[in-house]
Amino acid sequence: MMRDFALEAYFSDWDRAVRYNLAASDSETVPMAALIALADAEDAARWRTLRLGYTEPRGAAWLRDSIAATYDTIGPEEIVCFAGAGEGIHVLMHALLGSEDHAVVVVPNYQSAETIPASICAVSGVPLDPARGWTLDVEAVARAMRPNTRLVSINFPNNPTGKILERDRFDALVALCRSRGVWLFSDEVYRPIERNEALRLPQAADAYERGLSLNVLSKAYGLAGLRIGWIACRDRALCRRLERLKHFLSLCNAGPAEVLANIALKSGASLLARNRAIAERNLGLLSAFLAETAPLFDWHVPEGGVVGYPRYRGAEGVEALARRLIERAGVLVLPASVFRSELLETPADRLRIGFGRADMPECLEVLRAQL
Numbered sequence: 491m492m493r494d495f496a497l498e499a500y501f502s503d504w505d506r507a508v509r510y511n512l513a514a515s516d517s518e519t520v521p522m523a524a525l526i527a528l529a530d531a532e533d534a535a536r537w538r539t540l541r542l543g544y545t546e547p548r549g550a551a552w553l554r555d556s557i558a559a560t561y562d563t564i565g566p567e568e569i570v571c572f573a574g575a576g577e578g579i580h581v582l583m584h585a586l587l588g589s590e591d592h593a594v595v596v597v598p599n600y601q602s603a604e605t606i607p608a609s610i611c612a613v614s615g616v617p618l619d620p621a622r623g624w625t626l627d628v629e630a631v632a633r634a635m636r637p638n639t640r641l642v643s644i645n646f647p648n649n650p651t652g653k654i655l656e657r658d659r660f661d662a663l664v665a666l667c668r669s670r671g672v673w674l675f676s677d678e679v680y681r682p683i684e685r686n687e688a689l690r691l692p693q694a695a696d697a698y699e700r701g702l703s704l705n706v707l708s709k710a711y712g713l714a715g716l717r718i719g720w721i722a723c724r725d726r727a728l729c730r731r732l733e734r735l736k737h738f739l740s741l742c743n744a745g746p747a748e749v750l751a752n753i754a755l756k757s758g759a760s761l762l763a764r765n766r767a768i769a770e771r772n773l774g775l776l777s778a779f780l781a782e783t784a785p786l787f788d789w790h791v792p793e794g795g796v797v798g799y800p801r802y803r804g805a806e807g808v809e810a811l812a813r814r815l816i817e818r819a820g821v822l823v824l825p826a827s828v829f830r831s832e833l834l835e836t837p838a839d840r841l842r843i844g845f846g847r848a849d850m851p852e853c854l855e856v857l858r859a860q861l
């Protein structure tokens with residue numbers, strides 16, 4: 491049986507107490523009317539005439555066209571849509587892995603990345619090293635590989651650390667996977683919301699014939715409620731297999747979500763610019779806040795995404811701090827136990843803070859008062 495999804499369980503335990511959400515992993519969303527106002531004539535007509543039947547399991551062809559346009563080499567036949575990135579991870583792991591296989595996963599991670607493959611086959615963790623800015627040692631990945639390794643799973647910009655792997659290391663990882671014929675599953679849900687565009691990595695599906703790119707409208711676009719995610723993959727037989735497995739789960743996307751997703755993708759530049767600006771302002775505020783409270787906190791400033799993973803040096807520890815904040819002030823942060831791995835020991839003195847939301851200045855004031 492799969493263990494609980496610690497992060498979602500934590501959210502659901504404290505949901506009603508939250509007044510200041512410093513735990514969110516997404517960007518500030520937009521009202522639906524504002525999104526619809528961005529529609530071009532074609533999508534405006536789609537929205538007006540939409541009929542609410544089943545939709546095409548892989549995702550509407552016009553939606554896959556818009557998604558494919560976000561890649562350099564991927565066509566609409568090489569995209570399969572899912573109910574969020576979460577369903578994509580579940581389906582992909584079941585499509586690629588069997589009980590005789592082995593997978594390698596970076597730690598810390600978004601828990602699905604390890605719990606789902608571990609429910610199917612043997613899994614090894616490879617650490618992101620906090621002493622070296624959370625980077626990944628590609629040699630360590632090579633050492634973790636076995637003759638039956640079928641998949642390496644990475645996530646950059648990383649949740650919870652905000653790390654973006656250095657380009658030379660990414661290239662070395664692709665070369666390693668290629669030399670062993672191993673699939674590279676790359677969770678890219680925090681792309682493209684990097685602090686510095688020069689750090690942006692290529693998408694795995696573009697970079698590698700066995701690269702699998704996972705993305706979603708939840709994070710950089712701030713549209714988690716649409717539940718529109720996708721996997722890009724050059725292997726069309728694998729795309730068909732992904733679709734077949736989706737038949738047992740959500741089956742198809744919600745029609746209204748497809749139209750809204752298409753509007754968002756076509757207006758991507760303006761939505762992303764807005765969300766990057768919010769994240770950049772918040773990161774400045776959060777960095778100043780953490781510096782001001784030194785030596786209580788220190789951190790590796792996130793390079794991308796909208797979450798970071800500072801160390802807390804207070805005597806009470808992060809678990810007690812997180813509990814005190816939510817109980818006394820309704821401030822939600824995520825303590826290290828939420829990111830505990832079953833594969834490797836993980837730091838116990840960290841807490842994840844999200845900085846994608848518009849109300850961050852107010853949240854930081856309340857946090858300041860509590861500290």
Ligand SMILES: Cc1ncc(COP(=O)(O)O)c(C=O)c1O
Binds near residue numbers: 515574575577648708
């Ligand atoms: C790294 C990572 N991958 C996948 C997901 C799942 O995304 P979604 O909620 O859109 O299914 C999340 C959500 O927090 C995430 O942080």
